[in-house]
Amino acid sequence: MNHQDNNVLKGALKQQLIVDSESGPYKTIQEAIDRAEPNTVIKIAPGLYSSNIVINKPGLRLEPKEKVGDIILVVSSQPTVLVDLVGDQRCTLIGLKISHSGTSEEVEELEKLIEGQEIAKHLFGGHEDGGPGLESNPDEEFVSKVPIETNMNCVVLLNGGKLFMEECFIALNFIVKSFKGILPGIAINNGAEAQLNRCEIKGTSSKSQDAKTIGIFIKLGDLIVKDCKVHNHTYGGILVQQSPTNKIVRIVSSKILQNKKVGIHVVGADAVPQIEKCRIENNEGPGIKVGIGNKAKIFGNEIKSNVVGIEVLSAEPSIFDNKIDKNFTDGILTKVFEQLRCDCRIRSNQTISGNKENGIHCTGQNNYTRIEDNNFIGYNKKAGIKADTESRISILKNKISKNLGQGVLLVETSSAVIEKNEISDNIKANIALGGANSVDTFIVENKILGGRCEGIFLIECGKCWIFRNTIAENNDGIVCITAVPVIRLNNIQKNKSNGIMILKDSRPEILENNINDNDGIGLFIRDKSHGKILNNVIKSNEIELVVERRNPSLESIVQENKISGDIRIPQNYDCILQ
Numbered sequence: 001m002n003h004q005d006n007n008v009l010k011g012a013l014k015q016q017l018i019v020d021s022e023s024g025p026y027k028t029i030q031e032a033i034d035r036a037e038p039n040t041v042i043k044i045a046p047g048l049y050s051s052n053i054v055i056n057k058p059g060l061r062l063e064p065k066e067k068v069g070d071i072i073l074v075v076s077s078q079p080t081v082l083v084d085l086v087g088d089q090r091c092t093l094i095g096l097k098i099s100h101s102g103t104s105e106e107v108e109e110l111e112k113l114i115e116g117q118e119i120a121k122h123l124f125g126g127h128e129d130g131g132p133g134l135e136s137n138p139d140e141e142f143v144s145k146v147p148i149e150t151n152m153n154c155v156v157l158l159n160g161g162k163l164f165m166e167e168c169f170i171a172l173n174f175i176v177k178s179f180k181g182i183l184p185g186i187a188i189n190n191g192a193e194a195q196l197n198r199c200e201i202k203g204t205s206s207k208s209q210d211a212k213t214i215g216i217f218i219k220l221g222d223l224i225v226k227d228c229k230v231h232n233h234t235y236g237g238i239l240v241q242q243s244p245t246n247k248i249v250r251i252v253s254s255k256i257l258q259n260k261k262v263g264i265h266v267v268g269a270d271a272v273p274q275i276e277k278c279r280i281e282n283n284e285g286p287g288i289k290v291g292i293g294n295k296a297k298i299f300g301n302e303i304k305s306n307v308v309g310i311e312v313l314s315a316e317p318s319i320f321d322n323k324i325d326k327n328f329t330d331g332i333l334t335k336v337f338e339q340l341r342c343d344c345r346i347r348s349n350q351t352i353s354g355n356k357e358n359g360i361h362c363t364g365q366n367n368y369t370r371i372e373d374n375n376f377i378g379y380n381k382k383a384g385i386k387a388d389t390e391s392r393i394s395i396l397k398n399k400i401s402k403n404l405g406q407g408v409l410l411v412e413t414s415s416a417v418i419e420k421n422e423i424s425d426n427i428k429a430n431i432a433l434g435g436a437n438s439v440d441t442f443i444v445e446n447k448i449l450g451g452r453c454e455g456i457f458l459i460e461c462g463k464c465w466i467f468r469n470t471i472a473e474n475n476d477g478i479v480c481i482t483a484v485p486v487i488r489l490n491n492i493q494k495n496k497s498n499g500i501m502i503l504k505d506s507r508p509e510i511l512e513n514n515i516n517d518n519d520g521i522g523l524f525i526r527d528k529s530h531g532k533i534l535n536n537v538i539k540s541n542e543i544e545l546v547v548e549r550r551n552p553s554l555e556s557i558v559q560e561n562k563i564s565g566d567i568r569i570p571q572n573y574d575c576i577l578q
Contacts, residue, residue, distance in 0.1 A: 014039050014040060014041050014061075015036065015037055015039070015040040015041070016040070016041045016042075016043060017032045017035065017036055017040060017041075017042050017043070018032075018043050018045070018065060019031075019032045019042060019043070019044045019045060019049075019065075020044075020045035020047070020065070021045070021047040021048065021049060022045075022047065023045075028049065028051055029042065029044060029049055029051075029053050029062065029073070030051055030052070030053050030054065033053065033054070033055060033057065033060065036057060036060060037057075038057050038058045038059045038060070039058070039059030039060070040057075040059070040060055040061070041060075041061045041063065042060060042061065042062045042063070043063060043064070043065035044062060044063070044064060044065055044071045044096075045065045045066065045069075045071075046064070046065075046066060046068070046069025046070055046071055047069075047071065047072070048072045048074065049071070049072065049073045049074075050073075050074055050075060051075065052075050052078055052079065052080060052081075052082070053073070053080065053081045053082065054082045054084060055081065055082065055083045055084065055085070055091050056084045056085065057091075058085060058089035058090065058091070058161070059089070059090065059091065060091045060092070061091070061092040061094070062091075062092070062093050062094065062096065063092075063093075063094040063095055064094070064095045064096075070097050071095065071096050071097060072097045072098075072099065073096060073097065073098045073099065074098075074099045074100065074101060074174070075100060075101070076100070076101045076102065076103045076176075077103040077153060078151050078152070078153065078154075079150070079151075079152065079153075079154045079155070079156065079157035079187075080098050080099065080100050080154070080155045080156065081093070081098060081155070081156045081157070082150060082157050082159060083156070083157065083158045083159065083160075083161060083163050083192075084150065084159045084160055084161070085160050085161020085162070086160050086161055087160075087161065088161070088162065089161040089162065090161060090162035090163065090164060091161070091162075091163060091164070092163075092164045092165075092166070093156075093163070093164070093165045093166070093168055094165075094166045094167060094168070095166070095167050095168065096168045096169075097168070097169045097170075097171065098155050098156060098168060098169070098170050098171070099155065099170070099171040099172070099174055100153065100154070100155045100172065100174075100175065100183060101174055101175060101176055101179075102153060102175035102176050102179030102181070102183055102211055103153065103176070103179060146182060147219075148187045148188075148189040148190075148217070148219050152182075152187065153179075153181060153182075153183050154183065154184050154185075154186075154187045155170045155171075155172065155183075155184070155185045155186065156170065156185070156186045156187070157186075157187045157189070158186070158187070158188045158189060158192045158193075158194050158221070159189045159192065160189065160191065160192050161192060161193075162192070162193040162194070162195075163188075163192070163193070163194045163195070164194075164195050164197075165194070165195070165196045165197070165199050166196075166197045166198060166199070167197070167198045167199065168196075168199045168200075169199070169200045169202070170185040170186065170199065170200070170201045170202065171202050172185055172201075172202060172203045172204055172211070172213045172233070173202055173203065173204040173205070173232070175204060175211045175213070179211045180211065180212075181211065181212065182211075182212040182213075182214065182235065183211050183212065183213050183214070184213070184214040184215075184216070184217040185201040185202075185203075185213070185214065185215050185216060185230075185233075186201065186215070186216045186217070187216075187217045187218075187219075188216070188217070188218040188219065188221040188222075188223060189219060189220075189221060190219060190220040190221060191220065191221060192221040192222070193221060193222040193223070193247075194218075194221065194222070194223050194224070195223075195224040195226075196216075196223075196224070196225045196226065196228050197226050197227060197228070198226075198227045198228065199225075199228045199229075200228065200229045200230075200231075201215040201216065201228065201229070201230045201231075201233075202229075202231060202232055203215065203231065203232035203233035203234060203259070204232060204233075204234065205232050205258075211234065212234055212235040213233045213234050213235060214233055214235045214236055214237075214239055215230035215231075215233045215236070215237045215238055215256075215259065216230065216237070216238045216239070216240075217239050218238075218239070218240050218241065218242075218249070219241045220241055220242065220243055220246060221246065222246050222247045222248050222249065223240070223248070223249045223250070223251075224248065224249075224250045224252070225238070225250070225251045225252065225254050226250075226252045226253055226254065227252075227253050227254060228254040228255070229254065229255040229257070230254065230255070230256050230257075230259070231255065231256070231257040231258050231259065232257075232258050232259065233259045233260065234259075234260045234261070235260065235261055236259055236260070236261045236262040236263070236264075236265055236285075237256045237257075237259035237262070237263045237264055237283065238251060238256065238263070238264045238265070239262075239264075239265045240264070240265065240266045240267065240268075240273055241267050241268055242266065242267070242268040242271035242273055242294075243268050243270075243271055244268075244269075244270045244271055244272075246271065248274075249266070249271070249273035249274070250273070250274045250275075250276070251264060251273070251274070251275045251276070251278060252274075252276050252277055252278070253276075253277045253278065254278045254279075255278065255279045255280075255281075256278055256279070256280045256281075256283065256287070257279070257280075257281050257282055257283070258281075258282045258283065258284075259283045259284070259285075260283070260284045260285065261283075261284065261285045262283065262285040262286050262287075262288075262289050263280045263283035263285070263286065263287040263288060263306060264280065264287070264288045264289070265286075265288075265289045265291065266288075266289070266290055266291060266294050266296050267291030267292070267294060268291070268293075268294055269292060269293025269294065270293060270294075270295060271294055271295065271296075272295045272296065272297060273294070273296045273297070274296070274297045274298075274299075275288060275296060275297070275298045275299075275301060276297070276298075276299050276300050276301065277299075277300040277301060278301045278302075279301070279302045279304075280301055280302070280303045280304070280306065281302070281303075281304045281305050281306065282304075282305045282306065283306045283307070284306075284307060285306070285307050285308070286306060286307065286308040286309070286310065286311035286333075287303045287304075287306035287308070287309050287310060287327070288301075288303065288309075288310045288311070289310075289311045289312075289313070290310070290311070290312045290313065290315040290317045290344075291313055291315060292313055292314045292315060292337055292340060293314065293315060293316070293340070294315045294316070294317065295315070295316045295317060295318075296315070296317040296318075297317070297318050298310065298317055298318065298319045298320075298322065299318070299319070299320045299321045299322065300321050300322065301322045301323070302322070302323045302325075303322055303323065303324045303325075303327070303331075304323070304324075304325050304326050304327065305326050305327060305328070306327050306328070307327065307328050307329055308327055308328075308329050308330050308331075308332075308333050309324040309325075309327040309330065309331040309332055309352075309355065310324065310331075310332045310333070311332075311333045311334075311335075312332070312333065312334040312335070312342060312344045312369075313335055313336075313337050313342070314335075314336050314337045314338075314340035314341060314342050314366075315342060315343075315344065316342075316343040316344065316345075317344055317345070318345045318347065319332065319344065319345065319346045319347070319349065320345075320346075320347045320348045320349060321348055321349060321350060322349045322350065323349070323350050323351045324349060324351065324352045324353075324355070324359075325351055325352070325353050325354045325355070326353075326354040326355065326356075327355045327356065328355075328356050329355070329356060329357045330355060330357045330358045330359070330360070330361040331352045331353075331355040331358070331359045331360060331380065332344075332346060332352065332359070332360045332361070333361045333363075334360075334361070334362045334363070334367060334369045335362075335363045335364045335367065336363070336364025336365060336366055336367050336391075339364075339365050339366050340366065341366045341367075341368060342362075342364065342366065342367040342368065342369060343368050343369070343370075344362075344369045344370070345369075345370050345372070346360060346369065346370070346371045346372070346374065347370075347371075347372045347373055347374070348372070348373045348374065348375070349374045349375065350375050350376070351375065351376045351378075352374060352376070352377045352378075352380070352384075353376060353377070353378050353379045353380065354379045354380065355380045355381065356380075356381045357380070357381060357382045358380055358382045358383045358384070358385070358386040358405075358409075359377045359378070359380040359383070359384045359385060359400075359403065360377065360384070360385045360386070361383075361385075361386045361387075361388075362385075362386070362387045362388075362391045362393045362414075363387070363388050363389045363391055364389050364390065364391055365389065365390035365391070366390075367387075367389075367390075367391035367392065367393065368391075368392055368393065368394070369391070369393045369394075370393070370394045370396070371385060371393065371394065371395045371396070371398060372394070372395075372396040372397055372398070373396070373397045373398065374398045374399070375399060376399050376401070377398055377399065377400045377401075377403070378399075378400065378401045378402040378403055379402050379403065379404075380403045380404065380405070381403075381404050381405070382403070382404065382405040382406075382409075383403060383405040383406045383407070383408065383409040384400040384401075384403040384405075384406070384407045384408060384423075384426065385398075385400065385407070385408045385409070386406075386408075386409045386410075386411065387409070387410050387411065387414040387415075387416055388410075388411035388412070388413070388414050389411075389413060389414065390413045390414060390437075391414045391415075392414070392415055392416070392440075393414075393415075393416045393417075394416065394417045394419075395408060395416055395417065395418045395419070395421060396417070396419050396420060396421070397419075397420045397421060398421045398422075399421070399422045400421060400422070400423045400424075400426070400430075401422070401423070401424045401425045401426065402424075402425050402426065403426045403427065404426075404427045404428075405426070405427065405428050406426055406428045406429050406430070406431070406432045407423040407424075407426040407429070407430040407431060407451070408421075408423060408430070408431045408432070408433075409432050409433075410431075410432070410433035410434075410438065410441060411435060412434065412435020412436045412437060412438050412460075413435065413436060413437045413438065414438070415433075415438065415439060415440045415441045415464075416433075416441050416442075417441075417442045417444075418431065418441070418442065418443045418444070418446060419442065419443075419444045419445055419446065420444070420445050420446065421446045421447070422446070422447045422449070423446055423447070423448050423449070424447070424448070424449040424450045424451070425449070425450040425451070425452075426451055426452070427452045427453070428451075428452070428453050429451060429453050429454040429455070429456065429457035430448045430449070430450075430451040430454070430455050430456065430474065431443060431446075431448065431455070431456045431457070432454070432456075432457040432458075432459075433457075433458055433459075433461055433464065434457075434458055434459035434460045434461040434481075434483065435459070435460055435461065436460070437462070438460070438461035438462060438464075439461070439462035439463050439464065440462075440463065440464065441461070441464040441465070442464070442465045442467075443456065443464065443465065443466045443467070443469060444465070444466075444467045444468060444469070445467070445468045445469060446469045446470070447469070447470045447472075448469055448470065448471045448472075448474065449470070449471075449472050449473050449474070450472075450473045450474065451474035451475060452474075452475060453474070453475050453476070454474060454475065454476045454477075454478070454479045455471040455472075455474035455476065455477045455478060455492075455495065456469075456471065456477070456478045456479070457478075457479050458478070458479070458480045458481065458483040458485055459481040459482065459483060460481065460482045460483060461483045461484075461485070462483075462484060463484055463485070463486070464483075464485045464486070465485070465486045465488075466478070466485055466486065466487045466488070466490060467486075467488050467489055467490070468488075468489045468490065469490045469491070470490070470491045470493075471490055471491065471492045471493075471495070472491070472492070472493050472494045472495065473494050473495060473496070474495050474496070475495065475496050475497050476495060476496075476497045476498045476499075476501055476520075477492040477493075477495040477498065477499045477500055477515075477518065478492065478499070478500045478501070479498075479501050479503070480500070480501070480502040480503065480506045480508055480529075481502075481503045481504050481506065482503075482504040482505050482506055483506050483507075483508065484506065484507045484508060484531075485508050485509075486508070486509045486511070487500065487508055487509065487510045487511070487513060488509070488510075488511040488512055488513065489511070489512050489513065490513045490514070491513070491514045492513055492514065492515045492516075492518070493514065493515070493516050493517045493518065494517045494518065494519075495518045495519065495520075496518075496519050496520070497518070497519060497520040497521075498518060498520045498521045498522070498523075498524045499515040499516075499518040499520075499521070499522045499523060499524075499538075499541060500513075500515060500522070500523050500524065501521070501524040501526065502524070502525055502526065502529040502531070503526045503527050503529060504526075504527050504528065504529065505527065505528045505529060506529040506531065507529070507530065507531045508529075508531040508532075508533075509531055509532040509533075510523070510531060510532070510533045510534075510536060511532070511533075511534050511535060511536070512534070512535045512536065513536045513537070514536075514537045515536060515537065515538045515539075515541065516537070516538070516539050516540045516541065517540045517541065518541045518542070519541075519542055520541070520542055520543065521541060521542065521543045521544075521545070521546050522538040522539075522541035522543070522544045522545060522563075523536070523538055523544070523545050523546075524545075524546045524548075525545075525546065525547045525548060525554065526548045526549075527548065527549065528549065528551070530551040530553045530554050531553070533554070533557055533560065533561065534560050534561065535560070535561060535562075536561045536562070536563075537561075537562045538561060538562065538563045538564075538565075539562070539563070539564045539565060540565070541565065542566070543565070543566045543567075543568060544563050544564065544565040544566055544567055545557070545558070545561075545563055545567045545568065545569065546568045546569075547568070547569040547570060549570065550570040554569075557569070
């Protein structure tokens, strides 16, 4: 056997050390680590261990000695476990229960940061009462003010190297009441890499607890979380600061439950964390929050019963194939910070339904959210999709139905391209838009069906284009109040009341539409309204045409359209009919 074969054999027969707090040979875990060579397996007997652990040798593996019994590690200050390796050096923790009781020492600096809930405001962009966000950078302040240091209170601190954890239980529910600082379950520092499989990271459910617990806090490191449960943390479940140079942040098939502030918060411009196939429920804040410029991929998740399902702040995430249901405000909220662009893509989600406000809410100047190919946006208590405050969004090929408010609501100053959707059976208007500076909306090739009120409702809006839609079986097809739309090449039929009704001082262009089989009036022109009305086919309605007041621009309306049936126009137009 040559020298090389000897080295191979040595690698295969790893050194094993036994830790037993009662019978030894090593009574503390740190004693075994100090005596171990690299790549040693340290087998730990069940018991309570109360001293801090520092792992600074590569290849160590800490695991249970026996299949039955708990290995419990608890300390009161600094990290319970500090992993301080370099480069590709790694260590492994398997089947341990690790906790921290907190201490009131060395907390003064953190208390200064927390004074007036300053950290909470910077981290979450809002007030304690859930009010609007601050006009300061809401993403970077927290991670810059709270560095990850080797002496911080923490359960597991990965300062360098690689950490693999499997079937570990991290508990933060035994913290002393006097402790008021920040206490992460796992903290991962710049350049380090962690992989967590089948681990549970538990916070505290005590309402009297003042500690700021965080499940996982990662600052410019790499992370894979798979089949884990992160729950009941007072300052958020998983907080991620990432840069494009980080290799990977993936949170997969995990449960993120009952955390305060936020379930998962990702920040870092151009970084691409992945959140996939997770259950994100009952968090007292956004289930997921995406910070400025972040390009998160969020797919295959069930996001339910959070304050907001997903909140996006001037970011570019891809949100697809999720179920986003029964959240207590909006299912998805996209908004803008200081006019930085928001280019969120919401695509091919299974359901966005049953949310207590809007299914999707887009707000702010330079908000260009794109909403495409979603299977069902429905049963939301307000609108299926709402845009306001100068947002400019795209709504393409979605099924939007059975919302208790509008299907699509564009509030004043906002606009949208609404194309090739099926928008049906909403309690209020299927599409409603209008208000000051409401211009440049395109409504093209949609099926707008079965609305309890209007198919399309326009009020006090500027130029918009309504082309090639099927507008059927609503109460009214189109209602236009003091607006100037271009309505062209639509099929407007079988509505329960009127096909098109224009009121107040509207000036529409109504061109080449088929208006037929409506139960009321095909085209109803009221008040001072008039416009360019040419080449429409109006037939088989209960009443084809009603013009309420004389207007010179409407004198040739009968000749300039194909109208057959009951026509009711002012008397001095009669000579034109002869």
